[in-house]
Amino acid sequence: MxxxxxxxxxxxxxxxxxxxxxxxxxxxxxxxxxxxxxxxxxxxxxxxxxxxxxxxxxxxxxxxxxxxxxxxxxxxxxxxxxxxxxxxxxxxxxxxxxxxxxxxxxxxxxxxxxxxxxxxxxxxxxxxxxxxGERPVAENVVVDNTSPSTGDTLRGSYDYYHSEVGEGDSQLIWYAGDNIIDGEETETLILAPAVTEGKQIKFCVVPETDANPTVRGEETCSEPTSAVEASVGSAPTASNVLIDGNPFVGARLTGDYTYTDADNDKEGTSTYRWLRNDSEIANADETLYRATQDDTGAFLKFCVTPGSATGLPNQGEEACYVMESAIELVIETPPTATNVSYTSNTNLPEVGATLVGTYDYQQAEDAPEGETDSVAFWKVDNVNQTICSDPKACTYTVSNDDLGMMLEFCVEPATELGTPAGQEFCSPQIEPMGIKITGELEYSKQLIATVYGYTDDLNSNAHWKVDTSNQDGPSGDSNPVSQGNGTTYQITGNNARDYIGKSVTFCLEASAEHGEKCVKASDFENVTGGLYYNSSDSSLRAIEPTRELVFGVATYHRPLTEAEAALKSGVPSANATVEINGIAWALFTHDGNFVYDSCRNLSEDGSWYLPLGYMQDEGNYESNVYADNTPPTVATDSLKSLMNSFIDAPDLMMSPVNGWPVGSSDSSLGAKYTYATATKRTDKDKFYAVRFYGPSTGTANPTDHSFVSCVK
Missing domain, CATH: 2.60.40 (Immunoglobulin-like)
Known part of the structure; x- marks a missing residue:
């Protein structure tokens, strides 16, 4: 174009x-x-x-x-x-x-x-x-019949006008009431009863030019017709009326019939009656009826009055059918269920598996089972769960919450006539199989695995796996190898950077019967902590650096990731980021109070503060420029002292001891960032800053980007 x-x-x-x-x-x-x-x-x-x-x-x-x-x-x-x-x-x-x-x-x-x-x-x-440019206009839009009936053919017409350009592919639209009639895009319309009866019809045009690009005009419509009247024809009929079912108390009886209409009007609201010896049964106005003891010895009749959705007349003559035999009361032996058990889509009752209850129905007189009358359900630690809609397809999906509990499948069978068993029949107790992990997904902290159902040697066959082959964080987490055996694991190694941003997987090298079973620690709610690295998926967690460093009377919190700043309510979004270990770490500015707000809103109780650079006014520095900022003020516990004692890692990008991001003095790595403080120079618009990648300190402009470690 x-x-x-x-x-x-x-x-x-x-x-x-x-x-x-x-x-x-x-x-x-x-x-x-x-x-x-x-x-x-x-x-x-x-x-x-x-x-x-x-x-x-x-x-x-x-x-x-x-x-x-x-x-x-x-x-x-x-x-x-x-x-x-x-x-x-x-x-x-x-x-x-x-x-x-x-x-x-x-x-x-x-x-x-x-x-x-x-x-x-x-x-x-x-x-x-x-x-x-000029837009085309549709004029004189009309229909040729303003008082139509169903079955009529309407024709719409209009005049196209544009001062310079001819008509292109104008859009033709028919409305029934406020709704567009699908598929009707020509100048003629046959009034189908199901779509148009009782509704006003409009013909509308959206004119288009044949220019390039096409120019459209406004939709213009005819005046609506009067409501489309129903055409008078034949009344609907009901034929072949019968009752399907056995003449016994408790039997489910279904009235059936064939609906026809000579004018092809579709069935609308037909009405039904059930009669006992020609006396109408109260509230029996559906095609389905279940014989009761009140019907014993009586002849039941089903009647239908057919109704059409369109056309006139829209109601036909009532047609009826009487059962050939009177209703009898049959005494049945209560049924039983044997071989009550289950199947599993994984062959084991393990977490994630879907169990299906099974049983064999038996009844002394071979009375058929009433599958809609039998009741089946699952029990968890002897507590009944929801009754299944189909006793032959009663399922239960095993979850981590079931570990340590016992499951049972139970059924109360009933005959087709509704005779109940009067008792429940249950499977042997089923012990769910699985692995549950608790602990903290944090460097230097411990994870504990509890194994249910599997009987393998947990000392030699249980392994904790982490991919320590690279320092690429989540993107390099593809080849985990064993870092420890048994059911407990301390997340430590020679270099914290090998672990930060990685997942922890617990694997049980089970027997040939069970195969290898592996679970991720981050999938368990009882595993707390963890580093969030994807703001669009808060379920993704990985090993975080040591979260809090206790230093004298002060406790310092590790810097946040970009995702954590975005996900945590009240914390401002990062002003910028730096990638270390494949993770985008949040950087904040003093300009706009982002640095300060990231600490004050870190927890709901407001217990975290922005640390000071100097603990008291010294020379050119004002120790605290934020009015509501009340961090610890012991000089020996300052952020600079923390860096010298715990963090000092020149040019390593990340502390090998606790995994905190520290940056590097090598500017080519793009990580020459400081840690922010609440201390500001009195003679310049600059803030005191701490370099964690080296022993010195410096100053930062209000608009400079910094890591933030909050203190309490």
Whole structure:
């Protein structure tokens, strides 16, 4: 299509900027790429009209000492629901986009180096409007019969008008009441009774030009007809009336018949009656009736009055059938159930398996089973569960909650005439099989496995597995190997970084009968803690660093991940992230109080605070610039002292002792970030900051990104 092309200038801007942490060193002439590229200013889009190809406009900016050229920046167009409409800088607008809110987003990407992907920035949304230009009009829209009856054929007509362009594929629409009649898209309409009877009919036109792009006009409709009248024809009939079932007390009897209508009107609301010796039985007004003791010795009659959904007359003559035999009372021996047991889709009653109860029905006089009268259910530790709708397909899915309990399948059989067994028949008790894990999914903490049902040697056949072959976190968690035997496991190793972001799997190398059984610790609610790394799936957890470090009177909390900041109510979303161990760690700024709020909202009781850099005013520093911030103030327990005693790990990115992210002084790794404090210089708009990747401290601008370790 030769659509118009709205072309707006794309300006690529690069500039120089200084580093984000003051460290009293000369500016490095190397291209360390400390900062990711950004979008400078606003992302914009022009007015949006169907038929145009529009361009998203932005300014690329690399704030490093030696700016890099732009690489393959990423583009995406969204509608209001977040659906992706396109992945290039341009978007061709069609009528599929008409009246949608659309915006354009760009993620700046540098051509080379580390830390080359910036944050996504989006334009304001705009509504896609009609194509520019004169719109066609449908005039004199009418139907040829304004008082129709069912079976009539209506014809609609209209005049197309546009001052310059001829008619294209205009849309023709018929309405019955407020509803479009599906499949009717021509100028004629046959009034089908089921669709149109009793409803007003309209003929509508959406005119379209034959230009490129097509231009649509407004929908224009005829005046509605009067309500479509029913055509007078033949009344419906009921024939072949009979009663299906045996003439016994308790028997289920079904009235049956054949509905016909000479005018092909479909059946509507037919009415039914059951009579006992020609006396109508109260509330017996369905096709199904169950004979009672009151019917003993009586002849039952079923009657139907057919009713049509459309047409006139819409009610026929009543037709009846009388049973040939009177209802008898039959005395039956109560039935029993034998061989009550179960089957399993995994051959074992283990967690996740679906058990199906089984039994053999028996009755002394060979009376058939009333499968809708027999009652079946499962018991968990002798507590009845929900009655199954079908006793022959009574299922139960074993869950972790069942471990340590006993299951039973029970049935109370009944005959077809409703004679009950008067007692329940149950299977032998079933011990659910499975593995349950408790403990903490945290480095240096313990996990405990409890095994149910399996009788294997837990000392030699039970293994705890973690993939320690790489330091890629969740993305490198594909080849777990044994890290310990038995039913308890302490999550420790030579280097915490080998464990952070990985899962823990407990496997029981069972016998040939059972096979290997493995479960993940993160799948159990009684396993607390864990690191959350995917904000769109809160069920995903992995080994977290040591969560809290007790240091004198102070307790310090590890930094949050980007996902944890997004998932935790009250905590602000991360201002930026840095990837260490395949995990996006949250970085916050003082600007906007994000650093402070991330601590004060860390727990519901508000017990966490932003630590101080200095415990008292000293020279050029104000120790605490946040009014409601009351952290511990013992100097020997400061964040800097914590770093020197617990964390100090120059250039290792992550502490090998407890797994905290520490960054690196090597700017090429893109992780030269400090830890934030509430202490600020009095002579400059800079905050005291602690470097966990080295022994020194420094200052940070309010807009600089920092890790946050909260204290209480």
């Amino acid at each position: 030769n659509y118009k092309h709205s072309t707006l200038a794309l300006v690529i801007v690069t500039a120089l900027a200084g580093c984000n942490v003051e460290d009293n060193k000369a500016l490095d002439s190397k291209n360390n790429n400390t900062y990711a590229p950004v979008v400078k200013g606003d992302v914009t889009i022009p007015a949006l009209h169907v038929g145009e190809t529009v361009l998203g406009v932005y300014q690329y900016f690399d704030p490093n000492p030696q700016p890099r050229l732009e690489g393959d920046s990423q583009f995406v167009w969204y509608d209001a629901q977040g659906n992706v409409l396109g992945n290039s800088q341009e978007l061709e607008l069609t009528y599929d986009h008409y009246e949608q809110d659309v915006n354009f987003c760009v993620t700046p990407v540098a051509a080379e180096g580390s830390n080359k992907i910036g944050d996504q920035t989006c334009s304001d949304s705009r509504v896609v409007a009609q194509p520019v």
